[in-house]
Amino acid sequence: MNLIHLFTSGPEEALVQVQLRPGHPHDERLREDLRAAFRKEMPKLTMAFEAGDIISQVMSFASPTPIQIDVQGVDIDQDYAYLAKVETELNKLDFLRDISIVQTHLYPTVEVTINRNYAGQFGLTMADVTNSLTPATGSSRFTAPNYWRDPRIGNAFQIQVQLPSNRIQGFGALSTLPLMRDGQTQPLLEQVAKLEYGTMPEMIERLSGQRIVSVTANLHGMPLGEAQKRIAALLKNMPAAPKGSAVAVRGQIPALDETISGLRHGLLLAIVAIFWLLMANFQSLRLPLAILSTIPGVLCGVVLMLLFTGTTLNIQSFMGAIMAVGISVANSILLVSFAEQARHQNQAVETAIRSGATSRIRAILMTATAMICGMIPMAIGFGERSAQSAPLGRAVIGGLFLSTLTTLTVLPAIYALLQRKASPTSNSLNSEDPSSRYYVHQ
DSSP, X not given: OOOSOOOOXXXXXXXXXXXXXXXXXXXXXXXXXXXXXXXXXXXXXXXXXXXXXXXXXXXXXXOSSSEEEEEEESOHHHHHHXXXXXXXXXXXXXXXXXXXXXXXXXXXXXXXXXXXXXXXXXXXXXXXXXXXXXXXXXXTTTTSOEEEEOTTTOOEEEEOOOOOGGGOOSHHHHHTOBOOSXXXXXXXXXXXXXXXXXXXXXXXXXXXXXXXXXXXXXXXXXXXXXXXXXXXXXXXXXXXXXXXXXXXXXXXXXXXXXXXXXXXXXXXXXXXXHHHHHHHHHTOSHHHHHHHTTHHHHHHHHHHHHHXXXXXXXXXXXXXXXXXXXXXXXXXXXHHHHHHHHHHTTOOHHHHHHHHHHHHHHHHHHHHHHHHHHHHHHHHTOSSSGGGTHHHHHHHHHHHHHHHHHHHHHHHHHHHHHHTTSOSSBOOOOTTOTTBTTOOOO
């Protein structure tokens, strides 16, 4: 029994949490089977799957599903009307499931209109009528808090007045509710107020002080990045939102956009930082360009591996690409450093790069092979949760495989072209460096 409070917006809503046995199918096929079974057995039921693990709940940023579209404005009826159009358009997308509006618009209510003149004739104020209605329809817990301290054990208990729910089962029972004052049983509610059925929004949510209404949906058979493009195109082709209203996409899509943008800038910043560090280390502009020439091979290898395995470009694969770039640059630095040592010994450029590649081919192959073999179990995706990290392993394997070939074939050719006319002496500004052209003989 889960004693944690589970939020529901009304008595018509229920939340069921199911823990599956180990080894039981828990993927999208199971959810599709359950949706079909519920539609067959209970066609009027509206259902939606929500994330059961804490990681997915946090990634959705308070949204119950990965996709949530909000309409925010000052006119709630106008917002609901536009949200209904958004829901209709979303139903045309075949990769969305469980499309539903979070805040019910026409929630049934009983409107009590108190006649102040009639109430005054009985000596009642608005507060008197309200204090009689509240315990009957809810509880006095929040309107008149009362605590009693047990003198024997010293603990305090909250005392509240509440009419049993079986006493208020219809419109008539509420209309004959006595408005008690000083213990009197008269008047009845129907004598001082008009009762009629009405509707109102079931739940009111606000963002930055303004009301919002939302529609949520789950994904089926499409990655979040591709779904984001389709949804953005759909919202762009819709009529403009009413004056004073705005449409915003929430859930996992904003987090994905921000993360992918951050990773792109991070990858670019890493390449720029490597370039400046290499230029400072070699004190040359040509050598960093030769080393960084292997990065396109890394990115091509990542893309080809993702296409071959049917994997999307996501956060994990982006991280794998960054890892592959780092290892590839390290191998390239190793090869170029040994080639430069040979060139400074007055060897020809072609002979120097051949010597560097020959002497370091074993180290480069060992490094790449060890990393690739270590990533194979992760790339295959064995285990219940390993499929989430499989894109990282696949990106590393693809990037390293092609970058190793690039390092041993393309890099020597580019190095030979860039360093063919370079002086065999160092460009170092350090006057104590014997290989420097600025070396001062003592």
